[in-house]
Amino acid sequence: MPHRHTALPAHLHDIRRQVEGHARGYGLDFYEVVFEVLGFDEINMVAAYGGFPNRYPHWRFGMEYERLAKGYEYGLSKIYEMVVNNDPTYAYLLESNMEVDQKLVMAHVFGHADFFKNNFMFRHTNRKMMDQMANHATRVRRHQDRLGVEKVEDLVDRCLSLENLVDYQAPYVRRRPAAGADDDAPPVARGFRAEREYMKDYINPPEFLQEQQRRLDEDAARAKKVPERPEQDVLLFLLEHAPLERWEHDVLAIVREEAYYFAPQGQTKIMNEGWATYWHSRIMTERALRPEEVVDYADHHSGTLATSPGQLNPYKLGVELWRDVEDRWNKGRFGKEYDECDSFEARRHWDRKLGAGRDKIFEVRRHHNDVTFIDEFLTPEFCREQRLFTFGFNEKAQRWEVVDREFRKVKEKLLQMLTNFGQPAIAVEDGNFENRGELLLLHRHEGVDLRLDWARATLANLQSLWRRPVNLATRVEGRGTLMRYDGKEHSERRAEP
Amino acid sequence: MSLKIKQDHARFRAIVRGRIKQNLKQYVQQGELIGRQGKDLVSIPVPTIEVPRFRFGERQQGGVGQGDGSPGDPLSQSQGDEGGGRAGQAEGQHLLEVDVSLDELADLMGEELELPRIQPRGRERVVTTRIKYTGVSPSGPESLRHFKRTYKQALRRQLAAGTYDRARPVIVPVREDRRYRTWKEVPRPETNAVVVYMMDVSGSMGDEQKEIVRTESFWIDTWLRRHYPGLESRYLVHDAVAREVDRETFFHTRESGGTMISSAYKLCQEIVETDYAGAQWNVYPFHFSDGDNWSADDTRLCVDLLRDRLLPAVNLFCYGQVDSPYGSGQFVKDLREQFGDAENVALSEIANKEAIYGSIKAFLGKGR
Numbered sequence: 001m002p003h004r005h006t007a008l009p010a011h012l013h014d015i016r017r018q019v020e021g022h023a024r025g026y027g028l029d030f031y032e033v034v035f036e037v038l039g040f041d042e043i044n045m046v047a048a049y050g051g052f053p054n055r056y057p058h059w060r061f062g063m064e065y066e067r068l069a070k071g072y073e074y075g076l077s078k079i080y081e082m083v084v085n086n087d088p089t090y091a092y093l094l095e096s097n098m099e100v101d102q103k104l105v106m107a108h109v110f111g112h113a114d115f116f117k118n119n120f121m122f123r124h125t126n127r128k129m130m131d132q133m134a135n136h137a138t139r140v141r142r143h144q145d146r147l148g149v150e151k152v153e154d155l156v157d158r159c160l161s162l163e164n165l166v167d168y169q170a171p172y173v174r175r176r177p178a179a180g181a182d183d184d185a186p187p188v189a190r191g192f193r194a195e196r197e198y199m200k201d202y203i204n205p206p207e208f209l210q211e212q213q214r215r216l217d218e219d220a221a222r223a224k225k226v227p228e229r230p231e232q233d234v235l236l237f238l239l240e241h242a243p244l245e246r247w248e249h250d251v252l253a254i255v256r257e258e259a260y261y262f263a264p265q266g267q268t269k270i271m272n273e274g275w276a277t278y279w280h281s282r283i284m285t286e287r288a289l290r291p292e293e294v295v296d297y298a299d300h301h302s303g304t305l306a307t308s309p310g311q312l313n314p315y316k317l318g319v320e321l322w323r324d325v326e327d328r329w330n331k332g333r334f335g336k337e338y339d340e341c342d343s344f345e346a347r348r349h350w351d352r353k354l355g356a357g358r359d360k361i362f363e364v365r366r367h368h369n370d371v372t373f374i375d376e377f378l379t380p381e382f383c384r385e386q387r388l389f390t391f392g393f394n395e396k397a398q399r400w401e402v403v404d405r406e407f408r409k410v411k412e413k414l415l416q417m418l419t420n421f422g423q424p425a426i427a428v429e430d431g432n433f434e435n436r437g438e439l440l441l442l443h444r445h446e447g448v449d450l451r452l453d454w455a456r457a458t459l460a461n462l463q464s465l466w467r468r469p470v471n472l473a474t475r476v477e478g479r480g481t482l483m484r485y486d487g488k489e490h491s492e493r494r495a496e497p
Numbered sequence: 498m499s500l501k502i503k504q505d506h507a508r509f510r511a512i513v514r515g516r517i518k519q520n521l522k523q524y525v526q527q528g529e530l531i532g533r534q535g536k537d538l539v540s541i542p543v544p545t546i547e548v549p550r551f552r553f554g555e556r557q558q559g560g561v562g563q564g565d566g567s568p569g570d571p572l573s574q575s576q577g578d579e580g581g582g583r584a585g586q587a588e589g590q591h592l593l594e595v596d597v598s599l600d601e602l603a604d605l606m607g608e609e610l611e612l613p614r615i616q617p618r619g620r621e622r623v624v625t626t627r628i629k630y631t632g633v634s635p636s637g638p639e640s641l642r643h644f645k646r647t648y649k650q651a652l653r654r655q656l657a658a659g660t661y662d663r664a665r666p667v668i669v670p671v672r673e674d675r676r677y678r679t680w681k682e683v684p685r686p687e688t689n690a691v692v693v694y695m696m697d698v699s700g701s702m703g704d705e706q707k708e709i710v711r712t713e714s715f716w717i718d719t720w721l722r723r724h725y726p727g728l729e730s731r732y733l734v735h736d737a738v739a740r741e742v743d744r745e746t747f748f749h750t751r752e753s754g755g756t757m758i759s760s761a762y763k764l765c766q767e768i769v770e771t772d773y774a775g776a777q778w779n780v781y782p783f784h785f786s787d788g789d790n791w792s793a794d795d796t797r798l799c800v801d802l803l804r805d806r807l808l809p810a811v812n813l814f815c816y817g818q819v820d821s822p823y824g825s826g827q828f829v830k831d832l833r834e835q836f837g838d839a840e841n842v843a844l845s846e847i848a849n850k851e852a853i854y855g856s857i858k859a860f861l862g863k864g865r
Contacts, residue, residue: 045502054501062509063546065502153508160548307563316563391572392559400572403559414561424551448553457549472551 008035012093015103022287023110027362028279030113031127032088035106039095043079044068046092050262051084052133056140056254057149058156080300081105085116085265087127100293101300107283111276114365119271121264121369124171129261136254143247155248158461159255164423165234166259168267189213230427230442234462235259237428242465252465266421270370274318277304278361281319317386321373324382325364326357371418378414380407388414416446424450429473439466443474450474452483459485512546603723626682637677646676690725690779691772692718693765694747697786699736699756706819710785711748713817713853717783720861725779731768735761737791741768757791758784758828759798766806780811783860787821788828796828800835808841815843815860 008016016035023030038046048065049055072078080101084090091109093102116122126132144152189212191204231237235256239249265272281301289297305316328334332352341347364373383405390413392403404410425444433440439462443450455472462485463470469486473495482495562572633646651670655661661668694714696702722728732747733739739760742750765782773780790796808814818829829844836842845859846852 041500045500048502048505057505057508059505059509059512059546060548061502062505062507065506066509149508157548161550164550164552312561312563386563387565388561388563389566389568390559391562397571402562402566402568402570402572404568410561413559417560422553424553426551443551451552451554454549455551458551461549 008037008093011099012037012102015099016106019103019106019283019288020110022283023107023114023279025287026279026282027358028110028114030089030110030117031086033091033109033113034088035091035093035109037093037095040072040078041069043082043092043094044072047079047082051082051090051092052130054130054134054137056137056156057144058153060160081109083109083112083116084130085122085125085127085261086130087117089113089116090130098296100289100296103288103293104280104284104297104300107280107288108276110283111279112272114279115268115272115275118366119264119268119369120172120367121268125261125264126257132257132261136258139250139254143251147247152247152251155251156255158464159235159252161458161461162235162238162465163255163259164421165232165426166236166256166263167232168263168421170233171260189216226431227428230429232425232427234426234428234441237431238465241431243467244465248465263421264369267369267371267418270314270318270321270418271365271368271373272318273314274320274322275365277315277319278322320386321377321382322361324379325377326361328357328379329360330355330357332356371415374411374414374418378411383407383410424448426472433471437468439468439470441470441472443472445475449476452476455483456485456490459483459490463487509546603719628680629683630678631681632679633676634679635673635676637679641678643676643678647674650674650676689727689729689773689777690721690781691729691731691769692721693731693733693768693780693782695733695735695739695761695765695782695784696747697736697756697758697761697784697789698734698750699754699787699789701756701787701789701821702819703821706787706821707748709819709847709850709853710817712850713785713847713856714783716853716857717860720857721781733761733764733768735764739764755791756786756789757795758786759795759802762799762802762807766802766810769807769810774810781813781815782807782811783815783817785817785819786828788818788826789821790828796831800831803832803836803842808836808839811841813841813843813860813863815845817856817860818844818846820846820848 012035020033044065046053047068048061055061068079078094080094080097082092089109089112091106091113093105097105140152140156189209191209191212194200194203226241227237235252238244239252239256244252284297284301305313305319307313307316331350332338332354333347333350338347338350341350364377368376384407387405388410389405390403390409391400393399394401425446426441427444428439429442430440432438441462455474459470459472464487467487469484472483474481474483476492479494480496482493484491484493566572633643647670648668651668651674652661654671654674655668696707696710718728718730730744732742732744734742734747734750735756735758736754737757737760741764761784769780769782790799803814816829816832818826820826826846829846832842832844836844841863843860843863845856847856
C-alpha cells in the first residue's frame with residue numbers, strides 16, 4: 001500500500017463507530033471492516049485492480065485505470081466506494097468526499113460486508129484473498145523475471161481469453177466422484193432379481209442377460225473417454241490434461257482461481273448491490289442522517305438509483321425487489337390464498353399484519369443468488385410498477401427497440417441474461433476427438449449464436465494451450481457447425497451434432 | 498508518489514499505440530464532429546483492447562430495461578451500441594459521452610497523435626504590457642486603498658501602543674496605517690498566427706474530396722487555435738483564378754474549369770505580405786488540391802513563388818493532396834522533388850478519410 005497513512009482520521013473514525021453501531025443494531029453481521037482513505041488516483045488504481053492493492057502486472061489493469069482516470073477527469077464518474085470480500089473486509093473511501101458521503105458509503109459498505117459473510121455463494125471464496133492476490137502477483141513477477149515480460153503477458157492474455165470457461169456451479173455441487181471411489185472391477189450383468197430359482201430363466205432369459213452385459217461393457221468403454229461427462233470447467237480440464245509447462249500451468253491456475261473468486265460477485269450483483277443500498281438508505285434515513293445533510297444525501301442516493309431505458313441498474317432493481325419482498329412478507333401477500341384471490345381491490349389492500357418481512361429478507365440474503373432471487377420473487381405487480389420491459393434489435397429499422405412488457409417474457413429474458421453469468425454454456429466434450437488427440441468443445445445452443453470472429457480468435461488461444469487442433473461444435477443461424485483451428489488455419493464445416 | 502499501476506498503464510499505452518491509431522482514425526473520419534462543432538460536443542475515445550472470448554453475438558440477444566416506452570418504440574440512441582444493460586456482466590461501454598471544450602479536444606488529439614507543442618516564432622517580441630497588482634505600499638491613490646491591510650496595520654499599532662482594549666475592540670486607523678495596492682507592468686509576449694486555407698475547387702474536386710478537406714482543416718484549426726488564442730483564418734479558393742471567400746463558401750462552393758495553382762499562391766503571398774508582414778506573425782498556409790495542375794509551366798511558377806516569396810515568410814507550408822478519380826496527382830511529386838527536404842514544408846497524400854489521421858500528423862508533427 002501507499003506509504004502514507006491511510007487509516008481513518010479521527011472524525012471519520014467517530015462516524016464509523018456510529019454507523020457500525022447502527023448496522024449491528026439492525027442485525028447486520030460482518031467480519032471486521034477495515035476502512036482506508038485514499039486519494040482519487042489511488043482509489044482509481046485500487047479499483048482498476050478489482051479492489052486489491054496488489055495484483056500481478058498486466059496491461060488490462062492499466063487500461064481500466066485509464067478509463068477510470070479519464071472518467072474522473074471529465075467529471076463523468078467517480079468511485080464512491082470499494083469493498084473487498086475478505087476477512088477482515090477491506091473498504092476504501094475517497095478522501096475528497098463530503099462527510100455525508102462518507103457516512104453513506106460506510107453504511108453501504110456494511111451492507112456488502114454482511115452479504116459477503118452470509119450469502120451462500122461466498123461460502124467457498126477465499127477469505128484471505130488479499131494475501132492470495134499478493135502471492136499471485138509475486139508468482140507472476142517471478143515468471144516474468146525468468147522468462148521475460150512479453151512471454152508471460154502473452155500467456156496471461158490467452159488465459160484471460162478462456163477465463164469465462166469455468167463451471168460457475170462447481171463450488172456448490174460435486175460433479176465427479178472423488179478419486180478412488182470407483183472400483184475397477186468390470187461390471188457383471190445381474191438381471192432382475194428372481195426370488196424363486198425356477199423362475200430365473202423366465203425373468204432373465206440368457207439373451208436378455210447378454211444384451212445387458214453388452215450395454216454395461218459399452219458404458220464402461222465410454223467411461224474411459226476423457227472427460228467422462230462433458231466438463232464445463234474447461235480451465236480445469238486444461239490444467240489436468242493439456243501439455244503445459246510448469247510456469248504455464250501456474251499462470252493458468254492463477255487466472256482460474258481468480259475467476260472463481262470473482263464469480264459469486266457477478267452472480268449476486270443485483271442482490272448484493274440492492275442489499276447494500278437497502279441498508280444504507282435505512283441506516284441513513286432512520287438513524288444517521290443529520291438535518292443539514294438531507295439534501296446532499298438525497299442527491300447522491302437518487303444518483304445511485306437513476307435508470308436509463310437500455311440499462312438495467314442493479315442498485316435500483318435490487319433495492320426495489322428487497323423492499324417488495326419485505327413488504328409482501330410484512331403484509332402476508334404471498335401463498336396460496338393470496339395467489340388465488342382474483343379481486344383486484346382485495347389484493348391491493350391485502351394486509352395480514354404478518355410483520356415477517358425483516359426475517360424474510362435476512363433469510364433470502366443467505367440462500368439465494370440473482371437467478372433464484374429473480375425466479376422466486378419477481379412478481380407481475382412488481383414488473384408493472386417498475387416498468388420493466390424487454391428490448392431487442394430491429395434489423396429492419398436498424399435500431400434497438402422496446403419489445404415487450406409482458407411479465408412472463410421479461411422474467412424469462414432476465415433469467416436468461418443471468419443464467420451462467422450471461423455467458424454461453426460451453427463444455428469439453430472430448431479430449432481425444434476422432435481419436436487424434438484433438439479437443440472438442442460443445443456449445444449448448446440456447447437460441448443465441450456466438451459472436452463468430454471472437455469465437456475464432458478464442459479458439460486460436462485455446463489451441464495454443466492444447467497444442468493439438470481444437471474444435472467447437474455450435475450452431476450458426478440454425479445450422480450445426482463445427483469450427484476448427486489447427487494452429488495454422490481456421491475452418492468451418494456443417495455438422496449436426 | 499508513483500503508483501504501481503503506472504507500470505501497467507505505461508504497458509497498456511505502449512500496446513495501444515498501434516491500435517489506438519485506428520480508434521482515432523475512425524473517430525476523425527466520422528465527420529459528424531464538424532456538424533456539432535458549434536456546441537463543442539464530441540465523444541472521447543477511451544482506448545480499449547478487448548480480449549476475445551466466447552460470447553454471444555450482441556444483436557440477437559437484447560435485454561431487459563426499465564422505464565417508459567411501449568413495444569416498438571426505439572430506445573434512445575446511445576445505448577444500443579453499448580450492448581444494452583446486461584445485468585450481471587461487468588463489461589461497460591467504451592465511449593463516454595462528454596462535453597469537452599475545443600481546447601480539451603485539441604489536447605486530446607495532440608496527446609493521441611503525439612503532436613509536439615508548437616514553438617511560435619518571434620516569441621521574445623514584446624507587444625503589449627499588462628498591469629498586475631503585486632504588492633502593498635504605504636502610499637498611493639485612495640481608490641486603491643487596501644481595507645483589510647489598513648486595519649491590520651492599525652490593529653498592530655494599537656496593540657504595540659497598548660491602546661487596544663479587548664473588551665471594546667475598536668480600531669481606528671490613522672493616516673500612517675493606510676496601505677495601498679501597488680502594481681507592476683508585466684510585459685506580455687504576444688504571438689499572432691494566421692492560417693491561410695487554399696482549396697482547389699476545380700471540376701475534379703468532388704464532394705468526397707471536399708469532405709476530407711473540411712474534416713482535416715477542422716482539426717488543424719482546432720490544434721492551431723489551442724496554441725494561438727487569436728488565430729485568424731483566411732480562405733482562398735481557386736480554379737484557374739483565385740479569390741478570397743468566407744468560411745461558408747470555402748467549404749461549400751463548387752466550381753468547374755481548369756486549375757492554376759499559381760493563382761492561389763500568388764494571392765496568398767499578397768495577403769501575407771500586406772496583412773501579415775513582420776516577425777510577430779506566424780503564418781500557416783495550407784493548400785489542398787487533387788494534384789492536377791494546368792500545365793508544367795504553371796507548376797514551375799508555383800515552385801518559384803514558393804521558394805522565393807512564400808516560404809521565407811511562413812512557419813510551415815502544408816500541401817495535402819486528395820485522391821481523386823480525375824486528377825493526375827502529379828503536383829505533389831513535383832513539390833516533393835523541389836522541397837522534399839525543406840524544413841518548413843509538409844506534404845501529404847490523403848487517399849481517403851482514414852488517411853486524415855496520418856495527414857494531420859504529417860502536417861503538425863513538425864511542431865513549427
